[in-house]
Amino acid sequence: PANSAGEVADAANSLCEGRGVEIICQIADNLSAASFPAILKAAAAERIPVFGFIESDAKKGAALSYAKDYYRGGIDSAKLAFRILKGEKPAGIPFEYISKTTLVINKKAAETAGIKIPKAVADRADSFIE
Secondary structure, three states, rough: OOOOHHHHHHHHHHHOOOOOOOEEEEEEHHHHHHHHHHHHHHHHHHHOEEEEEHHHHHHHHEEEEEEEOOHHHHHHHHHHHHHHOOOOOOHHOOOOOOEEEEEEEEEEHHHHHHOOHHHHHHOOOOOEOO
């Protein structure tokens, strides 16, 4: 485990080197997001694909990212606020998830890691990074 950004590179290298890790799925938090380049570097050295949950992860080098669309989340939030301003009781409004997620596939990163993205997944992608 890593407790600071300075420890992430060592932890990522230790995780990746010869342990049979097949994939890294980076769950976004402040520590791992700030250290994402070190995670990508350790994974690339062992040809381990990285998946992320922030749209920019694919742009930075992850094979793919599947992320909530926070722009759409802002629109969804505004609609909820409008309902409340019109007098609807917040306690009576059911919980809603952000209505859109975005799938971005980084073709080069996937190829470098030795994975082939299935057509069914590629067909659902919102965008590709060549």
